[in-house]
Amino acid sequence: MKKILLLLTIIILNANENRTLFFGNCIACHGDFGKRVAPHLSEVKGYYIMKYPKKEDFIKYISLWLLNPNKKNSLLPNAIKEYKLMPYLALDLDTLQKIATYIYENDDFGGLK
Numbered sequence: 649m650k651k652i653l654l655l656l657t658i659i660i661l662n663a664n665e666n667r668t669l670f671f672g673n674c675i676a677c678h679g680d681f682g683k684r685v686a687p688h689l690s691e692v693k694g695y696y697i698m699k700y701p702k703k704e705d706f707i708k709y710i711s712l713w714l715l716n717p718n719k720k721n722s723l724l725p726n727a728i729k730e731y732k733l734m735p736y737l738a739l740d741l742d743t744l745q746k747i748a749t750y751i752y753e754n755d756d757f758g759g760l761k
């Protein structure tokens with residue numbers, strides 16, 4: 649029983665960490681507050697999940713994008729035209745993978761969808 653409780657606590661803490669990282673680093677641009685500066689993450693997720701339905705692929709390609717946002721890798725070329733290319737955020741790979749995991753596992757990206 650104790651082991652199960654410990655395991656549950658670890659899972660919940662991890663999930664919260666991923667969520668905090670996501671909201672801390674992405675929502676300022678990708679949320680839905682006032683003037684749009686980037687497409688909402690639910691829209692972005694839609695494109696990535698269609699192309700990379702498997703969790704490991706999804707995490708890999710979202711992380712790759714974040715390590716090096718550029719026209720060639722973009723799945724949303726029209727978004728670049730509309731909003732300009734996303735800036736490089738200088739986050740480490742481990743953090744990016746946690747954020748990508750949050751995006752894959754959740755549909756709460758703040759604000760309206």
Ligand code: HEC
Nearest residue numbers: 673674677685686692722723724727728731732733734747
């Ligand atoms: C400074 C504003 C800004 C921040 C912060 C930001 N983004 Fe973006 N992002 C953009 C803009 C603008 C676009 C649309 C243009 C583009 O695709 O480059 C975009 C596009 C994207 C795309 C689609 C890429 C493509 O074209 O295929 C993904 C995925 C993405 N962002 C994920 C994230 C994640 C995850 C975070 C947090 C770690 C984040 N972004 C933080 C501005 C931002």
